[in-house]
Amino acid sequence: MLDSVKIARRQSEIRQQLSALVGKTEPSEDETRSMEALDAEYRTNETRYRAALTAEDTERREAGADLETRSDKDWSDLVGRFELRQVAFAIDEGRALTGATKEVVEELRQHGGYRGVPVPFAALEQRAGETIAEDQIKPKTYRNVIDRIFPNSVAARLGIERIQIERGELAFPVATSGAVFGWQTTELGNVGGPNPYETTERSLTPDHTGGAQMVISRKALMQAGRGLEDAIRRDLSAVISAELDRVVINGTGTGGQPLGIIPGAATYGITSTPVGAAASWAAFRAEIVAFMESNQITSANAVNLGLTPQIWADLDDALISGTAVSQWDRLTKHVGTPSLSNVIPDNTAILTATVQGIAPGYLGLWGGVDLIRDPYTKAQSGQLVLTGLVTADFTVPRGMQTRILTGLTGG
Template sequence: MLDSVKISRRQSEIRQTLSELVGKTDATEDETRSMESLDKEYRANEVKYRAALIAEDEQRSEAKGELETRSDREWSEMMGGFELRQVAMALDEGRKLDGATAEIIEEMRSAGGYQGIPVPMEALETRAGETVSGDQVLNPKAVRPLIDRIFPNSVASQLGIQRVSIAQGEVAFPVATAGAVFGWQTNELADVGAANPFETSERSLNPDHTGGAQMVISRKALKQSGAGLEAAIRRDLNAVIATELDRVVINGSGAAGEPLGIIPGAGTYGITSTAIGAAASWAAFRAEIVAFMEANAITSPSQVNLAFDPAIWADLDEALISGTAVSEWNRLTNHVGTPAISNTIPAESAIMTANVKGVAPGYLGVYGGVDLIRDPYTKAGSGSLVLTGLVTADYTAPRGLQTRILTGLTA
């Protein structure tokens, strides 16, 4: 215990004792002497207390970083002990949850909004030592590579889209649309210009879009796989949820329960879409980079994020500059880095985004964790475990000028 804490506690004890003695009207000589000694000790302790604070200041400074990150580390360590196998067995057999798994689930339940067993998004990653055999029945001898987290390595994240974890309610992003205007005096007594109102608009993330990832675990897998079932559930949920979230960020229709994505929502978000009508080239992308610069969104081509489908990569790599071995792909990557290449981007299209002063070009809001629910009826005859993982998410682009779309990039 720190000396300052010990002294502070002793001072509290002295104050309490003195308050009892002072209240007496017929204090004895011993009690009077006791008050004098306690008063003397109290004044001496005040000096010691200040000295202790000075001496401990350096220790507190050194420990500050550790104290600030301790809660994050503790949560990460708890998440490392989360077992999806326990969740599956609880849903299948009613087995009692325990350990870190029970703690995390209880904490998520306190936020409300779950019909089944809540599973944190951070749990949907495989861990070192988890293995999968070729026939999909788990075998601890065949070691496979680690599966990445649910979102960070997706195409959307490479475009700078930021994921926002939301406990509940609506999240709004106010965007300034008008503000200060600079003006010069036309003469010595003239005004510098009329005041311009500061105006904002809002882009919101709402819990209006819920989807579900479903899986069926056979009775054989439940009995044969044992602890290895952990990796199977995590891998399947990871893959299907990550793929779908990536798709709706780019191509979400905004109808039939889907969030409104970048390409279908270009008009809503104020995103400029340019029809090129020619083969993909560095010149086409350069023109859009210039447009970013003219809108004060970027100051360097390297600040642009770019994504397109594999066919465009092939066209750029094949197109050589006349009389050289340099391709259009070489010229592009020399200025903007390596683009994201994925079938998620529609054919003959490309998306360009920019992070402006720390503001992401788009936000994917994920509400809470995965709500894992058991269906006890659909496969009851076969003894299989049918799981549905419900995910509520929404997407919005706060400023359209941070994104540009190119279409018609034909071969």
């Protein structure tokens, strides 16, 4: 802590003590001596305070740009103190933002244009042990809001990596051709002709913007109170995450959506194999062998696998003749537990691998959630409409790191 801050705090304490003493009409001798000592210390501290400010001038100028040079850990700590409750009241009642919430909003505004109040994605994450509804004397007590049910992320289980982007586009150069090895055919012969090093490019562009809308009634504000912050955070986070998860797998690339893995298989160069038979370990093993033969993995457990609950049921029900071992048992013995999700289309499975630290896909997120207030549409009933705008894009840098199985029929 800066010395000037310590001195300023001590001065405040002295003023409080003096305020209590000077209010007495007949102070005792001890109190009189205490007032003299405090007065002398206060005057001395004034001189020390001015000297500290002079000495700290350079540090203060550097601290003025603190938000611009803040490390990732400092930024995470700041976002951890972000209060969505303040945002709700700011857009509903016009209250001023304070503390860490104000700093985060100002920082986000400096790096992008927002019509409403910017909210960092990290602030939408559920925080353990925060915001517990307080019981008060009233006819009915309201506990924490019971949330809606959303699916868990299958994209994360498949190794898809999220990238936070401030502004502009992000490109991934991908090598498609390079050096080749050759032997001399004669003592003075060449080892082989030169081969060009060529690349192609995959880009994330801020061309896709979607929004999550929520209507907050007057009753909800009165019932939930402080618990409304957690409820809004969880609900916005869940609906945004669920939709981002869906477009990663099934985004059509039209109607404003990014292009996902399955509709974009041909565009991304992803191998899609129509099985046309019952789901079995043999079908998955063939794709894992293809990964190995292309030098991407060296063991089956390096593969991430996503499939539908129905395929799991078919595999678990298909027993190997004369044994109590199912096709599911054989699969999980080698691959581990796959991710089950209804986001994946029926009769379809996705296999991915992270190779040389490169994820099978990248989901780009620009800035934070732009939270916009609309107090007019539902003004007749005192309702508040909130819209959280999200700009995102998805791309697959190397199609060879993903394989798709279709037509996996029941056993």
